[in-house]
Amino acid sequence: xxNERKSDAAEETIAGAExxxxxxxxxxxELADVKDRLLRALAEHENFRRRSERxxxxxxxxxxxxxxxxxxxxxxxxxxxxxxxxxxxxHCRTCWPGSPRPNGPSGMFS
Numbered sequence: 001x002x003n004e005r006k007s008d009a010a011e012e013t014i015a016g017a018e019x020x021x022x023x024x025x026x027x028x029x030e031l032a033d034v035k036d037r038l039l040r041a042l043a044e045h046e047n048f049r050r051r052s053e054r055x056x057x058x059x060x061x062x063x064x065x066x067x068x069x070x071x072x073x074x075x076x077x078x079x080x081x082x083x084x085x086x087x088x089x090x091h092c093r094t095c096w097p098g099s100p101r102p103n104g105p106s107g108m109f110s
């Protein structure tokens with residue numbers, strides 16, 4: 001390479017550096033924007049994960065409550081039916097081993 005070519009290459013590098021300084025600011029602004037969007041996306045993902053976990057815990061907790069609420073009328077009807085068995089037919093309660101008695105030792109229907 002001759003000296004003339006070297007100086008031309010050096011001038012092009014300097015001119016390219018000036019263009020790069022302008023584009024560097026554009027790149028920094030774009031980088032800041034991308035970082036901001038990334039942080040927002042990560043925060044949204046974390047919020048979604050926490051909300052999903054809380055909803056899952058609530059579903060498990062309230063599913064048991066709903067089951068009890070659904071079974072309560074049947075238990076109440078069974079209790080009233082057992083209370084209204086005529087005195088002479090008490091042997092019917094022994095048909096089902098472990099069946100609760102109204103106001104009996106199980107305390108379930110008292």
